Amino acid sequence: MRSENTIVIIGGGPAGLAAAISAKKNGAENILILERDRELGGILNQCIHNGFGLHTFKEELTGPEYAGRFIEEVKALGIPYKLNTMVLDISPDKTVTAMNSEDGLFEIKAGAVILCMGCRERPRGALSIPGTRPSGIYSAGTAQRLMNREGFMPGKIVVILGSGDIGLIMARRLTLEGAEVKAVAELMPYSGGLKRNIVQCLDDYGIPLLLSHTVTDIRGKDRVESVVISEVGPDGSPVPGTGKEYECDTLLLSVGLLPENELSKAAGVKLGSTGGPVVNESLETGIPGVFACGNVLHVHDLVDYVSEEAANAGRHAAKYVEGLSRGEAAKTAGQRTVDVVPENGVRYTVPVTVRPDRMDEELTIRFRVANVYKNIFVSVYLGEERVQHRKRPVVAPGEMEQVTIKRQDLLDRPDVKKITIRLEEE
Amino acid sequence: MEKKELTCIGCPLGCQITVTLENDSIVSVAGNTCPRGETYARKEVTAPERVVTSTVTVLDSSLDTCLPVKTDGTIPKGKIFSCMQALKGITVKAPVRTGDVIIENVCGTGVDIIATKTVEQNL
Numbered sequence: 001m002r003s004e005n006t007i008v009i010i011g012g013g014p015a016g017l018a019a020a021i022s023a024k025k026n027g028a029e030n031i032l033i034l035e036r037d038r039e040l041g042g043i044l045n046q047c048i049h050n051g052f053g054l055h056t057f058k059e060e061l062t063g064p065e066y067a068g069r070f071i072e073e074v075k076a077l078g079i080p081y082k083l084n085t086m087v088l089d090i091s092p093d094k095t096v097t098a099m100n101s102e103d104g105l106f107e108i109k110a111g112a113v114i115l116c117m118g119c120r121e122r123p124r125g126a127l128s129i130p131g132t133r134p135s136g137i138y139s140a141g142t143a144q145r146l147m148n149r150e151g152f153m154p155g156k157i158v159v160i161l162g163s164g165d166i167g168l169i170m171a172r173r174l175t176l177e178g179a180e181v182k183a184v185a186e187l188m189p190y191s192g193g194l195k196r197n198i199v200q201c202l203d204d205y206g207i208p209l210l211l212s213h214t215v216t217d218i219r220g221k222d223r224v225e226s227v228v229i230s231e232v233g234p235d236g237s238p239v240p241g242t243g244k245e246y247e248c249d250t251l252l253l254s255v256g257l258l259p260e261n262e263l264s265k266a267a268g269v270k271l272g273s274t275g276g277p278v279v280n281e282s283l284e285t286g287i288p289g290v291f292a293c294g295n296v297l298h299v300h301d302l303v304d305y306v307s308e309e310a311a312n313a314g315r316h317a318a319k320y321v322e323g324l325s326r327g328e329a330a331k332t333a334g335q336r337t338v339d340v341v342p343e344n345g346v347r348y349t350v351p352v353t354v355r356p357d358r359m360d361e362e363l364t365i366r367f368r369v370a371n372v373y374k375n376i377f378v379s380v381y382l383g384e385e386r387v388q389h390r391k392r393p394v395v396a397p398g399e400m401e402q403v404t405i406k407r408q409d410l411l412d413r414p415d416v417k418k419i420t421i422r423l424e425e426e
Numbered sequence: 427m428e429k430k431e432l433t434c435i436g437c438p439l440g441c442q443i444t445v446t447l448e449n450d451s452i453v454s455v456a457g458n459t460c461p462r463g464e465t466y467a468r469k470e471v472t473a474p475e476r477v478v479t480s481t482v483t484v485l486d487s488s489l490d491t492c493l494p495v496k497t498d499g500t501i502p503k504g505k506i507f508s509c510m511q512a513l514k515g516i517t518v519k520a521p522v523r524t525g526d527v528i529i530e531n532v533c534g535t536g537v538d539i540i541a542t543k544t545v546e547q548n549l
Contacts, residue, residue, distance in 0.1 A: 039489055048494035048542065050477045062479055064494050064543035068524050148481055149490045176480065176510050196435035200476065203433065204503065393459065394439045 005321045006030040007314075008096045008110040010087050010263060013042020015294025016116035017070035018307040020079045022314030023114075028321055032108070033074070033081035034098055040074065040081060041067030042118060043141070044303065046148045049169050051196070055304035066303060090267040094289055111321040114313050115264055115277065115285070115292040119257035119299060121166075127255060129161075131218030134225075140166040140254035147173060155250025159227050160184045161215045163191035163198070165301075165398075167254025172201035181205070182246050185213040185229050187236070190372045192256075192398045194301065215251065216243055224249055259296045273348040274298035280337075281351050281359040282316035283309065289324075291317050298350050298366070301400045305366070309350075338410060338419055345370050345423035347397075354419065356410040363405045365421065372396045373423055378403065381420040382413055395423070427453070430471050436462040443467045475500035478509050479542070482516040482528060488548040493518060495528050496542050501535040508533045520547040 007023050009016045012035030020033050039045065044052070047063030054060055057069070074081065085100040094113050099105045121139040136155055138146075143154040144166065156179050160167045163186040171181045184202060189212045191198055202209050210229060216238050217228035231242035259276035270286040272278035277285045277292040284291050293313035294306045338354045349367045373395050380388035380403050388403060395401060403421060410416060427448055434441040443457040445467050452471065455464045469475075477500050484493035501509060509532050518528060522545045529539040 045543075048481060048496075049479050050496060060477070062494060062496055062542040065524060068544060148494065149492055151481070151483065151490075151492045176478075176506070195433065195437070195440040198440075199433050199435045204476070394437070 004109060005111040005325050006032055006108060007112045007114060007317050007321055008094075008108055009033045009114045009116055010090070010096070011035065011042065011116035011118060011294075011296070012037070012040040012081055012083075013116060013118050013294065014044055014067065014070065014303050014306045015118065015296070015310040015313075016040075016042070016114070017067070017074055018310035019114045019116055019291075019293055019314035019317070020081075021070065021073050021077060022311035023318045024077045024079055024314075026315045026318035028314075028318035030111075030321075031079050033079065034085045034087050034096070035081060035083050036086045038084055040071045040083070046141070046145045047169075048148045049173070052303050055302065056307055063303075070307070087263060090263050090290075092268045092287060094267075094287075110289075111324050112289040112291065112317040113267075114310075114317050115269070115290065115296050116294050116310065117260040117263060117296045119295040120260050121253070122256040122258055124253060127161075127253070129215050129218060131227075132220060134218070134220040134223050136220070136224035136250045137218065138250065138252055140164070140170045140252045143170055143250075143252050144173070147177065153177060153179065154252075155179060155224075155248075157182065157248040158250045158252060159215070159229070159246050159248045160252045160254060162186065162254035162256070163193050163209060163211075164254040164256060165193040165197050167252060168193045168197040168201040170252055170254070171207050172205060175205045175207070179250075181207050182248055183208045183210050183229065185210045185215060187214045187232055188212070190396065190398075194398060214238060218251060219245075224251055227251055257295065257299045259298070261296075264292070264296070272352055273342070274350060278352045279350065281354040281363055282319075283313040283351065284316060284320075289317075289320050291320075298348065298368075301398065305400060309366075336414075338417055340365060340419045340421065342367060343420055343422040345373060345376075346421050349421055354405070354410070356407060359405075359407050359410075361407050363407070364402050365405060365419075366400055366402045367421055368400060369395045369397055369423060377424045377426065379420075379422050379424050380405070381418075381422070382409060383416040383418060385413075385416075389424070432467060432470055434458060434463040434466050436460070436466055445471045447471065474503040476503050476506060477501075478506055480510060480513050482513055482518060484518050484520055484522060484545055486520045486547050488520065488546045490545075493522055493528075493545055494542045495539050497532065497535075497537045498527075498540045499537045501532070501537050505533050505535055509535075509539075513539065520545045 044063035044067035052066040087098045089097040094110045146152040216230040228243040230238040276297045291313040293310040446453045479496040481492040526541045
């Protein structure tokens with residue numbers, strides 16, 4: 001397959017769907033979504049709880065409902081997609097190699113590629129928990145899939161390690177289906193989940209949240225029989241002698257998500273401090289014409305922001321292939337580039353660089369903070385000049401933050417080479 | 427005098443709110459930082475409600491055996507488990523459209539259980 005102006009979208013989850021719709025609406029004629037699952041919608045298909053779409057649709061939808069609205073639009077716009085299709089490789093010249101049982105192995109020489117592969121869950125192997133290797137240890141998302149799509153109960157008496165949102169949601173789900181959730185243990189002194197989930201998934205059912213605790217032993221030969229939960233000191237390591245044994249048959253791990261980077265790496269895309277690709281103001285990676293959005297770029301707290309970001313990526317990709325069709329090579333040499341630098345409690349930013357010539361009138365910079373801070377100021381510096389200084393009652397690692405930069409402010413300051421985003425006490 | 431402690435879900439601040447009641451009527455609300463906290467606390471103490479989401483079995487589905495469903499609106503928190511009980515053993519046949527009513531007026535709440543996904547028939 002050879003189609004120099006095709007936008008190939010890798011992944012048909014929330015990011016891929018929104019990117020495709022936006023690319024189409026911005027004039028792109030040839031778009032193809034490649035999805036490895038047997039249906040579109042990605043992880044939303046197993047997120048049957050409500051709370052999605054409050055920003056986008058002004059109502060609280062469940063995951064399948066939220067995905068459904070985008071899937072309907074993709075179909076109404078006649079955007080082609082291939083299901084059950086695994087992308088094997090993306091080369092630096094944007095040749096996408098994929099396979100499925102209908103087409104066999106095939107290649108597409110794409111005009112632009114949008115990376116929308118999402119995340120994977122951090123597995124047990126990444127945690128170094130001592131103990132045996134019995135059955136009954138699941139990542140929270142695997143348990144969610146088993147219960148919500150396939151109709152299996154993962155266990156009857158459950159301990160959950162990690163208080164990310166999926167872990168909290170699963171604590172409630174398991175309880176509603178008759179399991180006993182004994183505790184949720186969280187290594188950090190604060191939860192990584194949304195406050196609303198702590199209240200409605202744990203407090204509602206009297207499930208204890210053990211902050212600064214972790215699992216220090218897993219016992220049982222064929223099936224989990226118990227786990228030991230210990231207190232964690234200020235240095236992050238377990239305090240000897242504090243271990244308490246919890247009898248259970250199941251341990252769920254909700255200990256973070258990692259962007260799925262294999263294809264990005266193969267393409268030669270540079271990765272950064274989000275764990276995903278480094279992108280500029282157009283959500284374009286270091287390879288011209290390769291864009292990234294959604295959880296493969298950085299882990300989002302709300303799907304609404306994924307859709308918004310993906311719509312931008314789709315728009316920029318449409319603009320890029322339009323430029324190609326006019327014979328415009330990517331003109332980046334000599335263009336002014338401003339770095340976005342996270343400092344003092346700001347863990348990362350998206351984007352990482354901004355080209356004032358290419359940016360919209362206003363640009364949203366999203367970031368996450370490294371800790372829970374109360375009564376703190378979020379400050380933005382253009383060069384050495386502080387242009388924003390906003391007081392926040394609280395910021396937390398579990399919730400994404402954002403600031404808005406005006407293009408005119410950068411054009412007015414031609415010498416500025418750096419935008420700094422930092423937290424300040426006053 | 428009775429005191430109830432709750433965590434506000436309005437924002438990440440998560441204020442610890444104390445509501446003082448006398449004969450089931452609210453005497454005072456304390457600990458909230460903003461008016462949203464007070465509104466939340468009053469509702470939560472007098473008539474807490476939740477949306478319930480779960481699944482039912484779907485036959486002849488082209489994909490999964492589970493059909494996701496939800497209450498089409500909030501129901502009293504105290505009826506969550508009877509609602510779950512009502513969903514046990516419910517089986518529907520594909521095709522099903524998002525919004526199709528699966529159970530009318532579940533547990534006398536006046537709220538229907540509706541499908542939250544469109545499932546095609548396996549041909």
